[in-house]
Amino acid sequence: MNVSPTIVWFREDFRLADNQALHEAVRHAQPLICLVILDDAQPTGSAAQWWLDGAIHALAADLRTKGGDLLVLRGPARRVMEQVVSATGAGAVFWNRRYDPQGRETDTAIKASLQAQGITVRSFAGALLHEPWTVRTQSGSPYKIFTAFWRAACTVPVQAFLRPAPEQMVFAEPGPALEALRLAPGQYGLLPTTPDWAGGLRETWVPGEAEARARLADFCRHDQVDYAQTRDFPAKESTSGLSPFLRFGHVSPARVWEEAQNSPSSEKFLTELGWRDFAWSLLFETPDLAQRNLRPEFDAMPWRADPKGLAAWQRGQTGYPLVDAGMRELWHTGIMHNRVRMVVASFLVKHLLIDWREGERWFADTLVDYDPASNPMNWQWGAGTGVDAAPYFRIMNPILQSQKFDPQGVYIRRWVPEIAHLSDKAIHTPWETGCRGYAAPIVEHTLARTRALAAWKAL
Numbered sequence: 001m002n003v004s005p006t007i008v009w010f011r012e013d014f015r016l017a018d019n020q021a022l023h024e025a026v027r028h029a030q031p032l033i034c035l036v037i038l039d040d041a042q043p044t045g046s047a048a049q050w051w052l053d054g055a056i057h058a059l060a061a062d063l064r065t066k067g068g069d070l071l072v073l074r075g076p077a078r079r080v081m082e083q084v085v086s087a088t089g090a091g092a093v094f095w096n097r098r099y100d101p102q103g104r105e106t107d108t109a110i111k112a113s114l115q116a117q118g119i120t121v122r123s124f125a126g127a128l129l130h131e132p133w134t135v136r137t138q139s140g141s142p143y144k145i146f147t148a149f150w151r152a153a154c155t156v157p158v159q160a161f162l163r164p165a166p167e168q169m170v171f172a173e174p175g176p177a178l179e180a181l182r183l184a185p186g187q188y189g190l191l192p193t194t195p196d197w198a199g200g201l202r203e204t205w206v207p208g209e210a211e212a213r214a215r216l217a218d219f220c221r222h223d224q225v226d227y228a229q230t231r232d233f234p235a236k237e238s239t240s241g242l243s244p245f246l247r248f249g250h251v252s253p254a255r256v257w258e259e260a261q262n263s264p265s266s267e268k269f270l271t272e273l274g275w276r277d278f279a280w281s282l283l284f285e286t287p288d289l290a291q292r293n294l295r296p297e298f299d300a301m302p303w304r305a306d307p308k309g310l311a312a313w314q315r316g317q318t319g320y321p322l323v324d325a326g327m328r329e330l331w332h333t334g335i336m337h338n339r340v341r342m343v344v345a346s347f348l349v350k351h352l353l354i355d356w357r358e359g360e361r362w363f364a365d366t367l368v369d370y371d372p373a374s375n376p377m378n379w380q381w382g383a384g385t386g387v388d389a390a391p392y393f394r395i396m397n398p399i400l401q402s403q404k405f406d407p408q409g410v411y412i413r414r415w416v417p418e419i420a421h422l423s424d425k426a427i428h429t430p431w432e433t434g435c436r437g438y439a440a441p442i443v444e445h446t447l448a449r450t451r452a453l454a455a456w457k458a459l
Helices: 020-027 046-064 077-088 101-116 146-153 176-181 199-204 209-230 243-247 253-260 267-285 296-300 307-315 321-333 338-351 356-366 374-383 398-405 410-415 445-457
Strands: 006-009 032-038 070-074 092-096 120-124
Touching: 006 020, 006 077, 020 032, 020 092, 020 120, 032 046, 032 077, 046 070, 046 199, 046 209, 046 243, 046 356, 070 077, 070 176, 077 101, 077 176, 092 101, 101 120, 146 267, 199 321, 209 243, 209 253, 209 267, 253 267, 267 374, 307 321, 307 338, 307 356, 321 338, 321 356, 321 398, 321 410, 338 356, 338 374, 338 398, 338 445, 356 374
Parallel strands: 006 032, 006 092, 032 070, 092 120
Antiparallel strands: none
């Protein structure tokens, strides 16, 4: 019998359950080679690289329980894939689709090259509820308003592939040529070393499929009931915490949808999955989403070059407690509460009048849940420069936001301990008490608001 291995290429789908590419490869009835390619041409931020390292280790451990292993190689994806196919005599390559511009370009080139050699290539859906081309207006154009997009999406069946991990998996040996190129676990080059700033990430997260499923179950059992009422309060920690697990495919959105919709209060949470789909549909049509204003009138916006202000914002030293708490939470944990994300984004773009792209780049490097669709779309939403965006003149007052959504200062006290001794009232405006040991506001709110509105009106 001719044994011709099937390659399963893992990219953003580090799971065994609900993984159609893996399941179809098992059904293909040839030994498997499970592959990860670390391609330096596919950009990943520093915090996301830390997560990717954990994702690889977790997947490798799960495969070992099935009697197999994970082959991790480094290099340009097309060249590496051709090496693996040549060295193993593989007859088929299976993967789950990517939707970012660079990933699509790479996958298209590899698919054409392999098919020209007579290799079977099959790709599957698995990262979204609805692939970008499946939700369109009656004229066939993409939606630019989320409510219209989601209304239409809810009439289209969710692309759900829900299966437990395959019980029986047969694996092929990569062979000596590939073994010589295989990266050992300590050779991935994804972890920070000098300095090792990832202590907070290790305290906060355990990447992997088992953790994702446990978090999902816990959220559906306890927190989802009050999600719509409590999601804006950062101290309550009532959000699901699933975003990095979705980003790296430890759990599929279809699985989240399936389990979360059983709750009578699921509508608001499921809409957030729709917002994620909307972001990917927008990136699919607008590959330069992170580079240009989708509303071109903002190309004339007089953004300020303010390195000191930008650095103070990045370090959580603006003098506004809620802003600083959010930026410090981001640095320590690689994530930030969604309400606070809106406040810190508004502060950078409108209080400091700094180009939203500076913030997008910082988040891209520091978020463990960074993806190239949601990050720039959300920044353009906050800056007023994108489609279906908040109006630019809607300038969040960081003091009022703090008083409304962290009234007792619980969240602030956790991340800005130097003002933890202040009263619940004073903690929102520590400069009024003459508090020492904490930065004074780098810009006064009323003046910043006036400046921002004047710049906008001058467009």
